Amino acid sequence: MSERKIQMDTIQAIKQAYYEQNASQFDSMHIAPHDEHYKSLVHISNFVESLGIESVLDIGAGTGRGILYFREHHADVKAHGIEPSPDMRARAISKGVSPDSIILARAESLPFANQSFDAICEFGVVHHIRHPEIAVQEMMRVARKAIFLSDSNRFGQGPVWTRWIKLFLYKLGIWPPVDWIKNGGKTYIFGPGDGLFFSYSVYDSLPALAEWSERILLLPVSDEKPSKSLFHPLLTSQHVLLVAIRDTSKPAAPVQAVSP
Numbered sequence: 001m002s003e004r005k006i007q008m009d010t011i012q013a014i015k016q017a018y019y020e021q022n023a024s025q026f027d028s029m030h031i032a033p034h035d036e037h038y039k040s041l042v043h044i045s046n047f048v049e050s051l052g053i054e055s056v057l058d059i060g061a062g063t064g065r066g067i068l069y070f071r072e073h074h075a076d077v078k079a080h081g082i083e084p085s086p087d088m089r090a091r092a093i094s095k096g097v098s099p100d101s102i103i104l105a106r107a108e109s110l111p112f113a114n115q116s117f118d119a120i121c122e123f124g125v126v127h128h129i130r131h132p133e134i135a136v137q138e139m140m141r142v143a144r145k146a147i148f149l150s151d152s153n154r155f156g157q158g159p160v161w162t163r164w165i166k167l168f169l170y171k172l173g174i175w176p177p178v179d180w181i182k183n184g185g186k187t188y189i190f191g192p193g194d195g196l197f198f199s200y201s202v203y204d205s206l207p208a209l210a211e212w213s214e215r216i217l218l219l220p221v222s223d224e225k226p227s228k229s230l231f232h233p234l235l236t237s238q239h240v241l242l243v244a245i246r247d248t249s250k251p252a253a254p255v256q257a258v259s260p
Helices: 003-030 036-050 065-073 086-094 132-142 160-172 175-182 202-212
Strands: 055-059 078-083 102-104 117-123 143-152 189-191 195-197 215-220 239-245
Touching: 003 086, 003 195, 036 065, 036 117, 036 143, 036 239, 055 065, 055 132, 065 078, 065 117, 078 086, 086 102, 117 132, 132 143, 132 202, 143 202, 160 175, 202 215, 202 239
Parallel strands: 055 078, 055 117, 078 102, 117 143
Antiparallel strands: 143 239, 189 195, 215 239
16 A cells, blocks of 8 residues: 555545544534635625526535525525535534435535536635645536635634745745645644644645636635735635636536646
């Protein structure tokens, strides 16, 4: 067995154990009224009618927050989700999510045909994925009209000087090895609050989504005070909602498969 396969199996085992242990208390640990992902859901609501969104797939649906939000606020929208943790899926079902609406699957391999849903969304999930580019490619393959990433922004975290350093190292293409050294020879970080996660920014996914779409919006959803910086929200917001909207009157561009 290769070292890479061993590492991936270890990562998956750590994640599954974390969600198995915390599924019953996940909402109290991670969900708060008007938090960053709730703000993202409100923003996404504003696009439902204007884009004619009739179906949504929530990637990493967890305990069903996104699905239940769409059911409450947009009864005509068919909301579905995928979730890799059986324990989290069971918790979602216990809260009233239909078993048919949330299936066991991983973001890196979505069990749906091309352009199956009008919109794809995720809320704080991509930064838990070892190869986010594969997950985003799958979203681009399955989405017809829009993709919404509500997630971390490493460049808006930490003291101001560290934000600039991270951006500089990222632009030089050497942030991954620096991050690996910083984490003691690991590609990931583990903490009791967020489980296992990786260094990620929605800006990492911007080039691919900009090519897929006709319009990109970047909306700050953190609790920071409004910023007058020219680099807002890049260097000012810990969490950002990236909105990618494509023109459905144009033929879909082929999405290239990405290997880990």
